Amino acid sequence: MSRPLEGVRVVEVASWMFVPSGGSVLVDWGADVIKVENPAGGDPQRGLITSGLIPAGTVNFMVEQPNRGKRSVALNIAHPEGREALLKLVETADVFLTNYLEPVRRRLGIDNDAIRARNPSIVIARGTGQGPAGPDAERGGFDGASFWARGAVAAVFPPDAAGWPQGQPSPAFGDVMGGMALAGAIAAALLKRERTGEPSVIDVSLLATAMWQVSPLVVAAKLFGLTSLPRGDRRKNPNPGVGVFRTADDRYISLILLQSDRYWDDFAARLERPILVDDERFNTSEARSKNGPECIDIIDEAFAGRTLDEWKERLADFEGVWTPFQTLAELYDDPQVVANNYLPAMEDGAGNPVQLVASPAQFDEAPVEVERAPELGEHTELVLAELGIDWDEIAALKSRGAIL
Template identity: 30%
Template sequence: MHGALKGITILEVGVMTPGQYCGFLMTGWGAASIRIEREHAASGITNEDLLLNRGKRSIVLNLRAPDDHATFLELTRTADVLIESYRPGVTTRLGIDYDAIRAINPGIIYCSQSGFGQTGPEAGRAAYDMLFQAETGLLHALNANAAEMTAPQTYMADAANGLMAAFAICAALQGRNQTGEGRHIDLSMQETAFSLLSVSHGTMRDGEAVSGKDAADRSLRPANNIYRTRDGRHIVITAMSEKSSRALFGYFGDEELWQQGLETGNPKNQAKDFLQAQFAGNDAQHWVDTLTPLEIEIGMVKTPEEAFDNRQLMARNMVLDTQDQAGNVLRQIGFPATPRATPNLEPAPEPGANQQELTTRTAK
């Protein structure tokens, strides 16, 4: 299964994090991805590049220069997928829009990733990840119980858009297998972020997110909450079933509180204060080690650095020991949903590393 996309060639042009992530995921399944770097990118490689450009090739092209433009069009002739992240209208001005590329390669899957999509009153508006989270209600949902709104520490909209792009492209490739026709995929960062609310706030009735109230209620239940431990760490309890809640409160000698553990909106609810007092009596790891064997859903809030030492992730090859082009040792995140024979990709290339190879190929 690792080579399921073997033989598929992807061009990444003008892409930002979502496009890089999409290419990274598809490369993990065997696709060959070529980065079309801008001239100013030739100055070096970023930390993001070290991970998301693994296994890819790179060429630096100025698409406004006639020779480089011709080289790019030749690359599209044999490509299966093109991913671009320009603002709407830019690809038309560069002469590389879907219609122009389709005239050369009718079967190409052309994926446009933009902030607000190719159409609509705000199509040309500039924005980055947190703005999409803010305007779609996602940021509010993540901060619903916080005393003060805080900025997210991960690019959730970027990652979701990359995932959606990979899914849409694979679906389009399957469609091409059936019809022989290519497709233009119009992906909006705003829409992708908004779609993440489907599992919690996806339905409105009388001006209120119906399922959102349920989600908020769940996050307020004492048996589904975050607690501080003696060592200053935090643990998460998700004892959402009657069985788990009974086991949790029973361990602490007060099984009668299990119902309050699953309640919200009761001003006399003593369960949260009771649990906080219990958990404050020992360290986080003690509680994880003690309650996990009882099948009580518990885990420790970890930093990203600590997550790299997670034994489950390591056992499933989601933490990889790799090297960059200079031989420096790196630990990097692996590929989800792949066979356990994790692909051994080459280090991320410096911009233009494959210039001669790719230029020579298109000149033939």
């Protein structure tokens, strides 16, 4: 089965997680993504093991996850011959993908004008912290700052016990969302170019990604003066069929019965609480809204009487929406994750087995397949040879410090 971006070549001049994660989505969709790295160490995330942030002798998952399936070319683009090699590569590409700041790109001679001079039809895609305009357009940004803090995502989470804002719940929490947006924008720009002949310059910022992530509350903030997500007594929920309930073994179930009347009789039967149907305080959604605390107390008491495994069995064919709160480790055994191959297996360059997370989109119901991330400069000679550079010249470029 062919993938939608087969035949598309992407030159990625980017590091860390945000923009490279977008490149990994393009790989999953079939693109040939060539990652251009500095010969002196490459993407800084390669140094996480030597820095001690990731244990030695293990998989550098912060390299594997955003760089799987790419080809790595080590070019010193501060060297005139290294930059020329990059521009020759640009001539063969459909997309130029970068997170380099504009002043850096101008200094290196790889700004938009320089790229378009060598390939007028290329799509240029930039991942930025704060967007292409405004006083902070040329300032850098990581997701913990531009996305989480400035973009007000942290504002929808309660502060910690000491009143401090919460930190991000996961590494690269905003980066991977921004990367998905970049990949989608690139696909749209390629379609536009195919239909109109016009290439685009794309900008996706972490700030805009954050605002989109919490967009309902951003809109409500202006309308109603909200400064954070309202929080209150869960027993006062106007729909007792929506909420979180604790089981006998201190696990939690999320219940989402938005059309609660549709499922209520069956739900009450599975809870073995006929009072929820027989008592007029609870037998319609309107009545339950007026008597929410009492209704939730009954549901709480019922869920507390059985373990999560018992509830899984009891609710297995229930048509209403419910799900357990899972741990990260439990995802590996989730039957839906397994059936859809959302955690495809591979080995890294050292032969260590690892399962990576597939990007969310499947085409024609075909699971995403992944290959390992490249070693630094692993494909330098091969890619330069594809450009028509002969082996003597490749050796000379190495000797002059232009390539690895």
